[in-house]
Amino acid sequence: MTVRAPGRGQMHLAVCLPGVGGAAVGAGPRAGSPVEFSSFERLARTAERGLFDFLFVAEGLPLGEHVEGVHDPDEAGRPEPVTVLDALAAVTERIGLAATADAAFDEPYGLARRFATLDHLSGGRAAWHMVTSADASTGENFRRGGCLDPAERYPRAAEFLDAARELWDSWTPDGVSRPFSCRGRHFDIAGEFGVPRSPQGRPVVIQAGDSEQGREFAASAADVVLTRHRSLDAGRAFHADVKGRLAKYGRAPGDLKIMPGVTIVLGDTAAEAREKAAVIGRQQVSPQHAILALERIWGTDLSSYDPDGPLPDFDPVPASVLAQGQVRTADPVKVAERWRALSRAGGLSIRQTVIEASGRDSLVGTPQSVADVLDSFVREGAADGFVLVPHPIPGGLDEFVDRVVPLLQERGAFRTRYAGTTLRSHLGLGEPVWTG
Ligand SMILES: Cc1cc2nc3c(=O)[nH]c(=O)nc-3n(C[C@H](O)[C@H](O)[C@H](O)COP(=O)(O)O)c2cc1C
Known part of the structure; x- marks a missing residue:
């Protein structure tokens, strides 16, 4: 076993709060409430005890709608992610707080303001997981006459992110506000942004696209990519492909972290x-x-x-x-x-x-075998870290933190303390360059 020097080649870990429904909060007798703050708080505190990089709140705007109406009462109840994280900022100190928000249905000013506020409230721990939903029933929720033309998902997302960055950068690092103006095909806005520059300058941007357009967008603009490529070969291919696209945007391989989502089930024996x-x-x-x-x-x-x-x-x-x-x-x-x-x-x-x-994407085994697999993915260039989807929520993460994290730390594959206070520092990302 090779023990690595602290910080070198160490993995990043996040935990996903998947929302509701099948694989989620409400499933199983030991599950907690999907809406009570105590569930969120317990998960966040456990992840912070485990020195995780961030807690990630998934989001889907339609409530499991299917054919006509909500198909399953178990799926009712999806709290708004940024609001949940604003509350968690008050009961945690170091862990990053990532919320999913939809570039297809949100607006840059409101969204940039919410995430800048979260970054202030949390002392620099905010991240925006940008999704570009093409779901027809989401569109119905917003009365925009159905879904966004799929071909427009990423062009709108790119313009959205440019606008959000313009807004975040409209305050100088020394606290002076300047007027902003974003003139594009999807957004034509101008004015003054209401929130002073936040501790991270710009919240971390997470993306999860797998299509050609999604990969290119991630390479051009994201700090973290979530993926479903879970086999070693598929992970290596995805990693090489997406990292290979960075150079043309003047970015280095370490500027973008690739984190597959994985469900882990532990037992004393296989x-x-x-x-x-x-x-x-x-x-x-x-x-x-x-x-x-x-x-x-x-x-x-x-x-x-x-x-x-x-x-x-x-x-x-x-x-x-x-x-x-x-x-x-x-x-x-x-x-x-x-x-x-x-x-x-x-x-x-x-x-x-x-x-x-x-269940194919689950990693099922003893703490030792799970630690071996996670470590080998990072060492073999198939991932920079993982987003864990625990079961049940909120208690399902305890066992991983108590039994797997120490094994990863022993071999130098995971941090033994938080070195910094911001999410950017946990992820080893540099300060964003102010472009105002
Ligand atoms: C780990 C992971 C988590 C995701 N979480 C969400 C989510 O919370 N909400 C959502 O609308 N989409 C989510 N997605 C879906 C992606 O945002 C994206 O729509 C999907 O990967 C297809 O993108 P593509 O059309 O570029 O291939 C997630 C994807 C992955 C891999």
């Missing part, structure tokens, strides 16, 4: 961990969720199907009303083929197939 993972899978994928997951792939009403029966034998319906506006990261026909193969190989029902498919 068998016990697998057993726990199976229980979690059944808690997260109810019979109703299984049919819903299938409908999202097949794009058609499958409510008459038995969750304990076989998968549909026809192919997904292309461009159906059900699929409209959904952000797709994979071709539904290919996903359906994969799911059918899984079902055939294991003799699995619809529900068992969904459990098996959604």
